Amino acid sequence: xxxxxxxxxxxxxxxxxxxxxxxxxxxxxxxxxxxxxxxxxxxxxxxxxxxxxxxxxxxxxxxxxxxxxxx
Amino acid sequence: xxxxxxxxxxxxxxxxxxxxxxxxxxxxxxxxxxxxxxxxxxxxxxxxxxxxxxxxxxxxxxxxxxxxxxxxxxxxxxxxxxxxxxxxxxxxxxxxxxxxxxxxxxxxxxxxxxxxxxxxxxxxxxxxxxxxxxxxxxxxxxxxxxxxxxxxxxxxxxxxxxxxxxxxxxxxxxxxxxxxxxxxxxxxxxxxxxxxxxxxxxxxxxxxxxxxxxxxxxxxxxxxxxxxxxxxxxxxxxxxxxxxxxxxxxxxxxxxxxxxxxxxxxxxxxxxxxxxxxxxxxxxxxxxxxxxxxxxxxxxxxxxxxxxxxxxxxxxxxxxxxxxxxxxxxxxxxxxxxxxxxxxxxxxxxxxxxxxxxxxxxxxxxxxxxxxxxxxxxxxxxxxxxxxxxxxxxxxxxxxxxxxxxxxxxxxxxxxxxxxxxxxxxxxxxxxxxxxxxxxxxx
Numbered sequence: 001x002x003x004x005x006x007x008x009x010x011x012x013x014x015x016x017x018x019x020x021x022x023x024x025x026x027x028x029x030x031x032x033x034x035x036x037x038x039x040x041x042x043x044x045x046x047x048x049x050x051x052x053x054x055x056x057x058x059x060x061x062x063x064x065x066x067x068x069x070x071x
Numbered sequence: 072x073x074x075x076x077x078x079x080x081x082x083x084x085x086x087x088x089x090x091x092x093x094x095x096x097x098x099x100x101x102x103x104x105x106x107x108x109x110x111x112x113x114x115x116x117x118x119x120x121x122x123x124x125x126x127x128x129x130x131x132x133x134x135x136x137x138x139x140x141x142x143x144x145x146x147x148x149x150x151x152x153x154x155x156x157x158x159x160x161x162x163x164x165x166x167x168x169x170x171x172x173x174x175x176x177x178x179x180x181x182x183x184x185x186x187x188x189x190x191x192x193x194x195x196x197x198x199x200x201x202x203x204x205x206x207x208x209x210x211x212x213x214x215x216x217x218x219x220x221x222x223x224x225x226x227x228x229x230x231x232x233x234x235x236x237x238x239x240x241x242x243x244x245x246x247x248x249x250x251x252x253x254x255x256x257x258x259x260x261x262x263x264x265x266x267x268x269x270x271x272x273x274x275x276x277x278x279x280x281x282x283x284x285x286x287x288x289x290x291x292x293x294x295x296x297x298x299x300x301x302x303x304x305x306x307x308x309x310x311x312x313x314x315x316x317x318x319x320x321x322x323x324x325x326x327x328x329x330x331x332x333x334x335x336x337x338x339x340x341x342x343x344x345x346x347x348x349x350x351x352x353x354x355x356x357x358x359x360x361x362x363x364x365x366x367x368x369x370x371x372x373x374x375x376x377x378x379x380x381x382x383x384x385x386x387x388x389x390x391x392x393x394x395x396x397x398x399x400x401x402x403x404x405x406x407x408x409x410x411x412x413x414x415x416x417x418x419x420x421x422x423x424x425x426x427x428x429x430x431x432x433x434x435x436x437x438x439x440x441x442x443x444x445x446x447x448x449x450x451x452x453x454x455x456x457x458x459x460x461x462x463x464x465x466x467x468x469x470x471x472x473x474x475x476x477x478x479x480x481x482x483x484x485x486x487x488x489x490x491x492x493x494x495x496x497x498x499x500x501x502x503x504x505x506x507x508x509x510x511x512x513x514x
Contacts, residue, residue: 003204007345008212014343015336016220022335023224023328027231030243034235058247065254068338069261070130 022061029054077403078150079278081410083271085157087298090267092164093176094124094302097263099310100173100333100353101255104326106434107315110245110252113306113431119249120256121304127260128268128296138270140205140346142181143188144196150277151399151406152187153270158413159183159392163384165420171309171317171429172380175348176263181206182388189389190396202385205346210381213336213347214355221332221356225363228324244323251330258337259349260299267295308429313377314354316435319361319369329353329360351381 032051036044101123102116111119138145138153160179167174181202188196232240268287275281281288315321321329333349333356340347354377361369398405398412 002200003208004345007343008208010343011336011340011345011347012212012216014339015216015332016223018339019220019224019328019332019335020227023331024227024231026243026247026327026331027228027240027324030240031232031235033243034239037239058250062250062254065334065338066257068342069127069254069258 018061022058025054026058029058078154078406079274079280081406082150082154082157082274085154085161085410085413086267086270086274087294089157089161089164089176089180089270090264090295090298091302092161092168093263093267094121094299095305095307096164096168096173096176096302096310097259097349098303098306099314100349101252101259101330102306103311103314103353104321104330104357105248105252106311108244108248108321108323108326109435110248110323110326113308113311113434116252117304117306119253121300123253123256124260124264124303125296125300127257127262128264128292128299130257130261138180138184138266138273140201142198142201142205143184144192144198145273148188148273148277149191150274152184152191152396153274153277154406155187155190155395155399155409156180156183156392157270158395158409159186159388159390161413162391162416162420163388165417166387167380167384168307168309169420169424170380171313172377173310173314173350173354174377174380174384175210175350177266177348178206178210178381178384179388180266182385183392185385186389186392186394187396190393191400206385209340209345209347210351212345213340213351214358216340216347216355217332217336217352218355218359218362220336221329221359222363224328224332225325225360225367228328229364232324241323244327248323248327248330251327251334254334255330255337255349255353256303258334258341260296262341262349264295264299267298268292271295306431306434308431308434309424312429312434312436313373314357317370317373318354318357318377319367321357321360322364325360325364325367328363329356332356332359 029051032047032054035047036051098117098120101120102111105111106113106116110116157180160176160183163174163179163182164176185197185202268291271291272281272285272287275291276283276285319325333353336347336352336356337349340352354374358369358374361367395409395412398409
């Protein structure tokens with residue numbers, strides 16, 4: 001019996017890192033957007049830019065996910 | 072020749088029925104958290120999942136060339152064996168649906184195949200080590216992987232998001248949840264509809280209609296995609312309720328973390344090549360996110376019953392598959408009898424499910440989650456299932472949900488009690504019917 005521990009380990013590691021990373025990024029984006037509303041001037045722009053950058057990274061991850069499903 | 076045609080027809084129809092049960096059994100995986108946190112309304116959620124399943128069925132580039140992925144020896148597999156396996160898998164899917172337990176449809180199919188193959192060609196036709204590496208180890212690994220990821224992600228999102236206003240963040244979590252639920256639906260359509268296409272194609276090849284190694288005809292792809300989408304749209308509300316409300320109480324950030332972890336684990340596992348069961352990944356993710364929130368609770372009694380059902384999936388579907396194979400071996404009449412028993416068993420389960428229907432209207436009511444008495448569960452076992460399994464199933468019917476954590480949830484459930492009782496006595500409406508007049512009392 002050959003158990004592919006390496007594959008299991010990578011599934012484990014990748015799931016953990018990607019999930020925590022994506023959820024963290026997305027939450028930062030959400031928090032950034034709410035900051036934008038309360039802040040004024042330069043810091044509002046900064047918060048909005050950061051938020052959209054986070055969302056863009058998440059969107060890229062979703063696109064990669066669809067790519068994995070299709071191909 | 073006529074015999075082959077009849078048998079082939081039966082196998083194709085049965086495979087589509089399995090595909091259909093697979094659809095409504097697995098709606099919960101993608102949509103349970105989305106529905107229970109209110110990110111999407113129940114009807115909208117299942118409609119979205121159905122469309123994505125249909126799209127997923129057409130996205131597949133490579134249709135599964137084997138049914139079991141090497142678990143059984145498919146060389147010279149007879150059409151009857153495929154039929155017997157499907158009977159076992161369908162009945163197990165329906166039974167776990169009646170009990171509201173999420174269990175893996177693929178494992179049910181594997182179990183049915185193993186049982187039927189052993190009865191047909193002996194134990195040597197089963198690769199024991201492949202069963203361990205493809206079924207048993209993933210079954211242990213899946214909930215741990217997804218659960219741990221969901222737990223850490225939930226902790227993180229609460230740590231970061233607590234600084235912001237909860238109302239302002241709700242919309243964002245909603246969008247994130249819908250996106251990851253969509254990914255799970257799409258992946259499900261691609262994987263599971265493909266499986267059915269593989270079965271039908273293999274049956275056509277063994278029946279001599281297609282030449283070996285040919286791709287599935289368009290009508291096979293179309294019908295498999297439609298069957299899984301229809302099943303998804305019908306919605307396995309019982310399982311959605313267990314997964315969305317019965318295991319733990321999910322707030323939007325938890326739902327988002329759970330669904331993202333599930334989508335990631337499913338895609339990572341299928342990409343890296345250590346296949347994990349979607350159902351087990353999603354259940355684990357929900358439990359993990361329940362543990363990740365401060366003050367969150369997992370109802371371990373429901374979780375334990377789910378685990379028992381997972382352990383029983385392979386042997387139970389195997390026993391039914393083996394029984395069905397004994398019958399189909401007898402020739403055409405045996406196949407017809409098996410078909411009739413399948414219909415009778417499914418009909419019985421459906422009638423029993425009408426006693427305490429779970430529909431789009433009460434899917435989010437915590438009350439009466441898995442509120443099935445042992446007696447009712449006993450009666451629900453189809454004629455072909457052996458007594459041992461009956462007793463074991465009676466033992467795994469989920470208990471009434473434990474004490475509620477959140478005050479507002481407790482209030483809702485209290486108000487809902489009369490509605491649930493009312494629905495048990497009134498002749499049940501069709502699952503597909505729109506909102507009921509009894510509903511206003513609950514909201």
